[in-house]
Amino acid sequence: MTGQEQHPVWVDDLDRKLSEQFPGRIVRKDLVQRLKVGFSIPVYVLEYLLGKYCSTTDESQIESGLTSVKEMIAERIVRSDQGELIKARLQRFRAMKLIDMITVTFDEKDQGGKYWAKLATCGLDKIHIDERLTHQYERMLTGGVWANVELAYDDSITHAGVTRPFVLKRMQPIQIASASLDEYVRARRNFTREEWVSVLMRTMGYEASHPDFTWRTKLFYLLRLVPMVERNYNLIELGPKETGKSFVFREISPYSNLLSGGQGGVTDLFGWKNRRDKPGLVVRYDVVAFDEVAGNNFKSANDKDMYKGYMEQEPTELANMFHCAIILVLLARGLWRSWKARAPGLGLFLVLIGIHPIAYYFSHPLMDFRQPIEPAIVVLMAAGAMPWRLRSGRQAQADTAAGGA
Numbered sequence: 001m002t003g004q005e006q007h008p009v010w011v012d013d014l015d016r017k018l019s020e021q022f023p024g025r026i027v028r029k030d031l032v033q034r035l036k037v038g039f040s041i042p043v044y045v046l047e048y049l050l051g052k053y054c055s056t057t058d059e060s061q062i063e064s065g066l067t068s069v070k071e072m073i074a075e076r077i078v079r080s081d082q083g084e085l086i087k088a089r090l091q092r093f094r095a096m097k098l099i100d101m102i103t104v105t106f107d108e109k110d111q112g113g114k115y116w117a118k119l120a121t122c123g124l125d126k127i128h129i130d131e132r133l134t135h136q137y138e139r140m141l142t143g144g145v146w147a148n149v150e151l152a153y154d155d156s157i158t159h160a161g162v163t164r165p166f167v168l169k170r171m172q173p174i175q176i177a178s179a180s181l182d183e184y185v186r187a188r189r190n191f192t193r194e195e196w197v198s199v200l201m202r203t204m205g206y207e208a209s210h211p212d213f214t215w216r217t218k219l220f221y222l223l224r225l226v227p228m229v230e231r232n233y234n235l236i237e238l239g240p241k242e243t244g245k246s247f248v249f250r251e252i253s254p255y256s257n258l259l260s261g262g263q264g265g266v267t268d269l270f271g272w273k274n275r276r277d278k279p280g281l282v283v284r285y286d287v288v289a290f291d292e293v294a295g296n297n298f299k300s301a302n303d304k305d306m307y308k309g310y311m312e313q314e315p316t317e318l319a320n321m322f323h324c325a326i327i328l329v330l331l332a333r334g335l336w337r338s339w340k341a342r343a344p345g346l347g348l349f350l351v352l353i354g355i356h357p358i359a360y361y362f363s364h365p366l367m368d369f370r371q372p373i374e375p376a377i378v379v380l381m382a383a384g385a386m387p388w389r390l391r392s393g394r395q396a397q398a399d400t401a402a403g404g405a
Helices: 013-021 029-036 043-053 059-076 080-093 131-136 181-188 193-203 215-229 247-251 266-270 301-313 318-340 346-355 358-363 370-385 393-404
Strands: 095-107 114-119 145-153 166-173 256-259 287-290
Touching: 013 193, 029 043, 029 059, 043 059, 059 095, 080 095, 080 145, 095 166, 193 215, 215 247, 215 287, 247 256, 318 346, 318 370, 346 370
Parallel strands: 256 287
Antiparallel strands: 095 114, 095 145, 145 166
């Protein structure tokens, strides 16, 4: 190509367009598979490293960046059986850099409160962490964050009479820090619908140009992403093993969680009662998926009803609780103001709202009764939200006559 940048033969038109519209944010998926072997870390962690060092179509820069990534992985990513080795190296070298998942707990029993960090893979816990870091990256208190961390060893530090020498000096979460929705929207305008579907397929790790991927098949695969962007979307996928059903929820996003074996108790999903330090998975993650579900076995009927209610309404979501509370307050205020103003037809509203749902209470486990009476609820909410004072018809006529006199 004369006067244009030369690209290797594996770069097609879609690759070129992606590199132009999203510079520094594209990753070769085949490189991920080359690095994945031997390390139990999510794909999005490897993709972050590759995006930092190999986000180009230049082969020489890719090979150089790949070497840097391999060296970083060999130096900083540890296995679960290397916990004592990490302690020994910290004691010897006094400092160390690692890539691991960080979780933070708050000990309120300690005078003044104390934050403790823990590295999930190597098992290192009771690590001192600055409160400012905890408040800056609050996700460490909920689901944990994969990050580049720098640890220090200081055996002069004691806490409650016990030596606690491990200190977290610095950390950098492994995520795109400058993601802008407006930037993606602007770049999206330069792609056709078919091209963007292919981009999404490649993001999931599939080559959309493969002849087995018909348009209908592509949409079925993209359906797996809907629960990540749509609230209260429940999806069941049936299929043979090794077809990628679990891959999306386990590997491509830190905001989803996969429960292997298809089992999850009430405490796992919704948290421990009266234990704010043990939130459930539905609070900590945007998506919770069950893998290898063999049947609908419930330990009690109450558990089953709780699952059904949550899947329909998400009652434990703060946004839904706030929404329902606003509806209840406005509804009650509208009834009270209408009663004081002796509004005509109020009795019909009371009969509709108070008596109509009774039959549903005995015949339907869900809140289907709300659908026929929602117009009445909206009218009373509007009355409750009106800023002016409601007056009876007789009082309004008297005021009008007085004004005319």
